[in-house]
Amino acid sequence: MTEQITVSGLVATSPRHLVTPDGLPITSFRLAAAHRRYDKAARRWIESDTNWFTVSSFRQLATNSSSSLNKGDRVVVTGKLKIRDWDNGDRSGTSVEIEADAIGHDLRWGTAEFVRTTVSSQLDPEEEEEQELVPA
Amino acid sequence: MTEQITVSGLVATSPRHLVTPDGLPITSFRLAAAHRRYDKAARRWIESDTNWFTVSSFRQLATNSSSSLNKGDRVVVTGKLKIRDWDNGDRSGTSVEIEADAIGHDLRWGTAEFVRTTVSSQLDPEEEEEQELVPA
Amino acid sequence: MTEQITVSGLVATSPRHLVTPDGLPITSFRLAAAHRRYDKAARRWIESDTNWFTVSSFRQLATNSSSSLNKGDRVVVTGKLKIRDWDNGDRSGTSVEIEADAIGHDLRWGTAEFVRTTVSSQLDPEEEEEQELVPA
């Protein structure tokens, strides 16, 4: 069982797109999920904490994300959570990443015109194969 | 704790939009989440089972869904699962509904042009108030 | 992507345990996830709707569930949602099933004494292999 997570939030950085030497398209951006609550007494919103994620997408999802997403867009993202410690000798830290299965503009915040580019039968098996991840 | 669910699937019916007498916009459609797996030996996709849901949305999400979604679109939906038995005297059955928190076109299957219509400060508190649902 | 779901609820029927002719242990029970909310004005809990599920488990999880779970227990269940229409000629309906990945007594409602029976290296690969289910 992997840790599946769904986040509704804000695209906080311009999506970065690249293609690896062996041809794999990758798009990534920072996603901010701010929470707030309505204070009935004060009749206004109280800012609360924000969860920050790095969202990574691959293949067709990466290509379409690159051409469709802009900084400031509201999106819904679902995927696998990856928490990793890193250390580059100079500094160290913890990255919290979502490897996206699906990304879409959240229609709660706007309208979208969708153009279908992929049909089911064209899907690359590689794209679909899921790792058989299991608890150790 | 409510049962939160995220589904990536196909808009299987034309979204129906209505506004209640007291002004609440509602949009609903049928969502099909078909699963299949790649048979490596046969080198082709094997059709598997399909989960069917009725997706309901309210307020701004309903209004934008109505103008943005079409039958055949690929979407990602997240929301609260509601399983209800019904009986209209003549027939009876079980409905499986998702009360949507967010809906977006799944960029794995196409590109989208997004136009923001709502800013955060305009949000109706009513829209945001979540029911305090808890285990009985 | 399958529809993963987590439910905290009540074991509503005595778990039924069987072993198939080819040796697969299966345990299943009905799970009721009732929701209610606290009415501040009335100072009491308001009963709300209930989601009903059939929970199925297999292999070691089935064996341990059978010996550990009793009707009335509070549990947390996570697994794959399966919505299926059935028709036995005489009657028809819709079943809402969770194929469990994990089941545990919810410690919010009581204490538990745990005895470990399985070590990681003993795990049957069959038990771990996940179907490569993907959106069609």
Added chain:
Amino acid sequence: MTEQITVSGLVATSPRHLVTPDGLPITSFRLAAAHRRYDKAARRWIESDTNWFTVSSFRQLATNSSSSLNKGDRVVVTGKLKIRDWDNGDRSGTSVEIEADAIGHDLRWGTAEFVRTTVSSQLDPEEEEEQELVPA
């Protein structure tokens, strides 16, 4: 919408229990969710990456967790994900926390004897009130 997450993993540290000056019981521990996959060619398990979380529980769940959980236990946890940057002047980092809604021993790995301590009507409303957290 908060980020709800469910994790099946290992209790990696002895649970720490405390009661705040105003009487709130809190129990916390580190949870390791290791992933691995079965290499069919090599016929053995390949170790993969591990997600680490700090799990916090409150009130009755904290009290029961403290008396029921031990380092090395297999558990399933569901709750709200909280990602926070911290800086104590000397060092800084990122904490990844789950505020637990439910915790249970995972019956895939052992058996459990459950003793119910709480009945529904005794539940403290405070315990049940959920914050009205919403996207900002």
